[in-house]
Amino acid sequence: MTTDALPGSAQPPVTTRDAAPVRKVRKVSGRRGGAVTMHEVAARASVSVKTVSNVINGYPYIRESTRQKVEEAILELGYQVNVSARNLRRGRTGLIGLAVPELSLPYFAELADSVIRAAEERGVTVLIEQTGAVRERELEVISGQRRQFTDGLIYSPLALGPDDVGELAVVAYPLVLLGERIFGGPADHVTMSNVEAARAATRHLIERGRRRIAVVGAHPGEGVGSAALRVQGYRRALEDAGIPFDPALVAEAGLWHRATGAEAMAHLLDAGVELDAVFGLNDALALGALHELHRRRIDVPGQVAVMGFDDIDETAYSAPTLSTVHPGREEIARTAVDLLLARIDDPDDERPFQQVIADYSIVARDSTAVVQA
Numbered sequence: 001m002t003t004d005a006l007p008g009s010a011q012p013p014v015t016t017r018d019a020a021p022v023r024k025v026r027k028v029s030g031r032r033g034g035a036v037t038m039h040e041v042a043a044r045a046s047v048s049v050k051t052v053s054n055v056i057n058g059y060p061y062i063r064e065s066t067r068q069k070v071e072e073a074i075l076e077l078g079y080q081v082n083v084s085a086r087n088l089r090r091g092r093t094g095l096i097g098l099a100v101p102e103l104s105l106p107y108f109a110e111l112a113d114s115v116i117r118a119a120e121e122r123g124v125t126v127l128i129e130q131t132g133a134v135r136e137r138e139l140e141v142i143s144g145q146r147r148q149f150t151d152g153l154i155y156s157p158l159a160l161g162p163d164d165v166g167e168l169a170v171v172a173y174p175l176v177l178l179g180e181r182i183f184g185g186p187a188d189h190v191t192m193s194n195v196e197a198a199r200a201a202t203r204h205l206i207e208r209g210r211r212r213i214a215v216v217g218a219h220p221g222e223g224v225g226s227a228a229l230r231v232q233g234y235r236r237a238l239e240d241a242g243i244p245f246d247p248a249l250v251a252e253a254g255l256w257h258r259a260t261g262a263e264a265m266a267h268l269l270d271a272g273v274e275l276d277a278v279f280g281l282n283d284a285l286a287l288g289a290l291h292e293l294h295r296r297r298i299d300v301p302g303q304v305a306v307m308g309f310d311d312i313d314e315t316a317y318s319a320p321t322l323s324t325v326h327p328g329r330e331e332i333a334r335t336a337v338d339l340l341l342a343r344i345d346d347p348d349d350e351r352p353f354q355q356v357i358a359d360y361s362i363v364a365r366d367s368t369a370v371v372q373a
Contacts, residue, residue, distance in 0.1 A: 114333035198233025217281030261288025320366035328358030
């Protein structure tokens, strides 16, 4: 969700439960002449229609034996929930939106996948909109007619900034904000620990003996956003280690793509900047830098170590495999979906808007391995 610059910005612990005993249920076809009704399910299970409805809608306070009877009746009769009718009664579409800057960037593509899977687990469908980081399109997403097609929006702006916080005050439209462009808005906000994660990434390089650490992807003059926050974390790590900050090691890159990462790396090398490590502010930049180092036959990690940020799938298959920061993408997706659905389910909820910062971790791979002399 990385967001200010277009990031090219791992897995939660797995838990197991004792498997429930398998019940053999004979499934029979429903009645002829039309779909099975809820009344027929209720009759088969010897319960009320209201009880069947409660089971279907996941009402928690139902005796387990009753729930099992209803579920068996549903299987036996082949009952299908009419989702459209149910949503119509609730005044909902059953759809939520996800607006991201650019799906061609792996981070946003993988974020979208995580959001879709989290939404599917909750019986909701996701409509994705690509804004291209264009201000007019980002505003249209939250104010245009297309709002009527979704019940709420998970929103990752890039062209908007702190002065646009008022634009988020959309009446009666649940909204969850992602990224680092706007803080303190009238919406729940899920973001990542940019400063501390970048600090840890830089410390990872320092602990491996690197002292001349270049940064690729800076946005000079930027006050907010991923680039500013990650450079801040980089500088804090240098300060912690007593390493002087050298502005010559900071390379700009407007868009966070592989091509701009390669160009920034070439600029540093052509300028004769002495360096022994590179921290790409996202994985796309780091992969571009890695490509340029390979092209010039500079050994990684022997001569230059390379670190990224976002832990996109490609980093596990580059040569060498790329060390990176896992920013909690799955946690971001799950939390954003949960917060949005909570607002949709209770539009009159007056609880304060939440800001959730996902956990991060360092993924150490071959590109930062310690080379034995």
